[in-house]
Amino acid sequence: xxxxxxxxxxxxxxxxxxxxxxxxxxxxxxxxxxxxxxxxxxxxxxxxxxxxxxxxxxxxxxxxxxxxxxxxxxxxxxxxxxxxxxxxxxxxxxxxxxxxxxxxxxxxxxxxxxxxxxxxxxxxxxxxxxxxxxxxxxxxxxxxxxxxxxxxxxxxxxxxxxxxxxxxxxxxxxxxxxxxxxxxxxxxxxxxxxxxxxxxxxxxxxxxxxxxxxxxxxxxxxxxxxxxxxxxxxxxxxxxxxxxxxxxxxxxxxxxxxxxxxxxxxxxxxxxxxxxxxxxxxxxxxxxxxxxxxxxxxxxxxxxxxxxxxxxxxxxxxxxxxxxxxxxxxxxxxxxxxxxxxxxxxxxxxxxxxxxxxxxxxxxxxxxxxxxxxxxxxxxxxxxxxxxxx
Amino acid sequence: xxxxxxxxxxxxxxxxxxxxxxxxxxxxxxxxxxxxxxxxxxxxxxxxxxxxxxxxxxxxxxxxxxxxxxxxxxxxxxxxxxxxxxxxxxxxxxxxxxxxxxxxxxxxxxxxxxxxxxxxxxxxxxxxxxxxxxxxxxxxxxxxxxxxxxxxxxxxxxx
Ligand SMILES: [Zn+2]
Numbered sequence: 001x002x003x004x005x006x007x008x009x010x011x012x013x014x015x016x017x018x019x020x021x022x023x024x025x026x027x028x029x030x031x032x033x034x035x036x037x038x039x040x041x042x043x044x045x046x047x048x049x050x051x052x053x054x055x056x057x058x059x060x061x062x063x064x065x066x067x068x069x070x071x072x073x074x075x076x077x078x079x080x081x082x083x084x085x086x087x088x089x090x091x092x093x094x095x096x097x098x099x100x101x102x103x104x105x106x107x108x109x110x111x112x113x114x115x116x117x118x119x120x121x122x123x124x125x126x127x128x129x130x131x132x133x134x135x136x137x138x139x140x141x142x143x144x145x146x147x148x149x150x151x152x153x154x155x156x157x158x159x160x161x162x163x164x165x166x167x168x169x170x171x172x173x174x175x176x177x178x179x180x181x182x183x184x185x186x187x188x189x190x191x192x193x194x195x196x197x198x199x200x201x202x203x204x205x206x207x208x209x210x211x212x213x214x215x216x217x218x219x220x221x222x223x224x225x226x227x228x229x230x231x232x233x234x235x236x237x238x239x240x241x242x243x244x245x246x247x248x249x250x251x252x253x254x255x256x257x258x259x260x261x262x263x264x265x266x267x268x269x270x271x272x273x274x275x276x277x278x279x280x281x282x283x284x285x286x287x288x289x290x291x292x293x294x295x296x297x298x299x300x301x302x303x304x305x306x307x308x309x310x311x312x313x314x315x316x317x318x319x320x321x322x323x324x325x326x327x328x329x330x331x332x333x334x335x336x337x338x339x340x341x342x343x344x345x346x347x348x349x350x351x352x353x354x355x356x357x358x359x360x361x362x363x364x365x366x367x368x369x370x371x372x373x374x375x376x377x378x379x380x381x382x383x384x385x386x387x388x389x390x
Numbered sequence: 391x392x393x394x395x396x397x398x399x400x401x402x403x404x405x406x407x408x409x410x411x412x413x414x415x416x417x418x419x420x421x422x423x424x425x426x427x428x429x430x431x432x433x434x435x436x437x438x439x440x441x442x443x444x445x446x447x448x449x450x451x452x453x454x455x456x457x458x459x460x461x462x463x464x465x466x467x468x469x470x471x472x473x474x475x476x477x478x479x480x481x482x483x484x485x486x487x488x489x490x491x492x493x494x495x496x497x498x499x500x501x502x503x504x505x506x507x508x509x510x511x512x513x514x515x516x517x518x519x520x521x522x523x524x525x526x527x528x529x530x531x532x533x534x535x536x537x538x539x540x541x542x543x544x545x546x547x548x549x
Contacts, residue, residue: 249503
């Protein structure tokens with residue numbers, strides 16, 4: 001049991017873009033951190049500790065917490081810890097931040113995730129994250145295995161390319177309402193997606209997430225601190241993590257076992273019986289359009305093979321019973337080390353009612369998901385209060 | 391931003407060599423690969439058969455030793471496929487990975503886990519999930535990962 005309830009009290013994110021050549025890494029991190037501090041009306045001196053994360057090999061750097069985390073994060077004279085867990089880097093940051101405050105170690109903490117993907121190459125960087133002997137020689141970064149997954153998923157359940165393309169249309173239409181989202185295609189059509197270049201069969205260009213540059217910073221506080229900072233926080237109700245075996249090929253990635261295990265655990269803990277009814281919005285980690293269809297199944301939003309039907313029925317649309325990715329999701333914005341933290345931040349924004357044009361009305365409970373690492377899933381459920389639903 | 395801003399660039403090229411310890415099981419694997427045999431690991435407790443081999447069964451937290459290794463058939467079943475059709479730098483060579491290339495996930499006969507590798511086919515319509523595949527060995531094996539440069543799709547009439 002947590003000793004303290006934990007709330008999100010400040011959020012900052014840069015406007016994500018393909019390239020931020022106008023700034024170096026610390027300059028980019030500073031933008032998000034300054035926004036979060038201003039949002040919480042805090043000064044660096046008010047912050048107890050810093051968690052910072054990215055995937056260094058994507059930029060070909062190392063030990064970046066030293067030269068990016070001290071001045072800009074702001075870690076000067078404070079505890080600074082670096083977290084790097086692949087695609088889940090942002091959610092690992094988000095969950096570790098929660099543990100640090102919930103346990104009573106710190107009364108508040110600032111977490112910041114970032115990536116500057118066009119300074120290196122995501123595919124090359126991802127290959128170096130895998131076993132040098134067994135996996136590197138044929139691995140094509142994340143998209144090759146995700147294409148295999150899409151292909152198997154389609155064959156197993158008769159999911160069509162058109163159903164997958166509808167996910168991109170939904171998410172990128174949503175991104176047009178999000179001033180921070182990278183890909184802006186407000187008039188995107190099904191044909192745009194289905195006629196885009198074949199990247200790795202059956203994935204077309206617009207079935208895939210982009211490579212983005214940017215940073216996201218979130219400030220957490222315990223109950224006592226939160227009262228001093230804001231009367232509109234987003235409270236953590238719970239977090240959940242599940243890891244899987246060693247190699248990328250140890251699972252087929254549809255019917256994602258870690259998503260099923262992590263979600264069952266957190267739903268049970270919070271008394272969630274039907275996530276579609278009990279959650280008001282979900283920000284899930286969908287590196288491809290096909291992943292969203294499949295993983296809404298794994299998260300229990302519908303039965304196996306029904307991800308396409310869930311979308312077709314409009315349930316995951318902005319006006320549906322459980323809108324998924326009103327921010328535009330990973331399909332619109334993917335600064336890897338920040339991506340999953342953006343999911344948590346966007347869930348908090350929805351709870352706070354600060355989503356502007358992407359706001360879902362009357363959000364009481366929101367879920368954020370991270371995916372990555374070795375096929376693993378991390379979840380956080382936030383709400384207007386820290387209590388379980390039942 | 392409107393007008394194009396002037397970019398200031400500093401360019402350099404980096405060569406970063408690494409040497410990895412591959413582990414006892416991989417040593418055995420590559421020794422036997424030279425004899426055109428494919429060796430995986432087997433859990434002494436739950437009998438799960440792993441390919442690629444590894445040192446610990448995650449489920450049992452039991453060490454799988456070289457003595458526990460077993461031979462797998464070079465033949466297996468295609469579980470999924472794609473044709474990779476995008477450019478990227480291969481960290482193993484420092485150059486661009488040639489593309490397009492066929493890429494599959496298979497289950498070798500007798501294995502409980504999947505493995506991924508190149509397939510010598512770049513037309514995605516030629517693949518069929520569930521079809522038979524076979525590891526193709528180089529004529530002169532050297533005991534390295536490229537001794538099996540790719541898998542081939544076994545045509546139905548061959549079976
Ligand atoms: Zn075992």
